Amino acid sequence: NSRIVSHQFCNTLSKMENLCLVFLLIISFVFPVLGQGGLKTGFYSSSCPNAESIVKSTVQAEFNKDPTIAAGLLRLHFHDCFVQGCDGSVLISGSSAERNAVTNTGLRGFEVVDDAKSQLEASCPGVVSCADILALAARDAVDLVGGPSCGVPTGRRDGRNSSSSEAMNLPSPFDTVEVQRSKFADKGLDDHDLVTLVGAHTIGQTDCRFFSYRLYNFTKTGNADPSIDQQFLTQLKTICPKDGDGLKKVDLDKDSQLNFDVSFFKNVRNGNRILESDQRLLGDSSTKDVVDKYAGSIRGLLGLRFNYNFKQAMIKMSSIEVKSGTDGEIRKVCSRFNHYY
DSSP: OHHHHHHHHHHHHHHHHHHHHHHHHHHHHHHEEEETTTTBBBTTTTTOHHHHHHHHHHHHHHHHHOOTTHHHHHHHHHHHTTSSSSGGGGGGGTTTGGGSGGHHHHHOHHHHHHHHHHHHHHHHHTTSHHHHHHHHHHHHHHTTTTTTOOOOOOOOBBOOOOOGGGGTTTTOOOOOOOHHHHHTTTTOHHHHHHHHHGGGGGSOOOEGTTTTHHHOOTTTSSOOTTTSSSSHHHHHHSOOOOTOOOOOOOEEEEOOOOOOSHHHHHHHHHBBBBSSHGGGGGHHHHHHHHHHHHHOOSSSSSHHHHHHHHHHHHHHHTTTTTTTTTTTTOSSSSTOOOOOG
């Protein structure tokens, strides 16, 4: 009957979609990825053949000591790219530098980039940029927690400016979907990129102080955010007491903090999200559609679909306003501009 025919048709479409996804995944791993702004995979194949392996071994060594560094490196790369593009400006130290902006509170992974840079300077002095080291380190970090591994286009040069005031417009955990959309659009990223990249919250932690208002004073009258699942709300109140100092760490992805998977989207759907900006993704039809596709239970290969899309979105993000050719510089030390020498 018509119901059986319809069911068979839908199953056929689903299988075709999954076959196409697998094909795209195979293609993306077999053929090199071309980036924007003069970037390309294997940029250092002749000038510094061991560049990528040195970065990878450095990230691996730190990960073996502290697996949470994976989320730190991914966040560090994200924050770098959203201010002046992916130019390593977030790595500069100094009281008025980008890394000291309030919006960059809690950034981690600087020592991993510095360690890799010192090794690369010993092997290939003046060749590999700090911006590329950070992009490669973020890629390797995602791989170590079960995320997609891929060729990252390189060839970035380091910026010569780093200002804390320019970092004040970074995406915030308090942003509405409209504000998030605007900030991502300013960087050439659409709604699908937005939700996919926010999916990086499948790993990592945050402080109670960044969301405790959702637990105790969301409506300014002492009520909790009604979008939080009640059982989860009880758990969060235990971890983050009302009179606490707000510095206690909480996993961004309930029960899956060290696994790069689609549980983030299932938790958004089920009211188990920590940050309000993440939970708000359900309140907009466009972003909700993407969340539902990743979190759904009808179609298969959800993890492969997210991995493939995340890889593409990361490459797109890591190409934002890059400096290449003769623009910028190749720093000797990632935390200082060359003119200090």
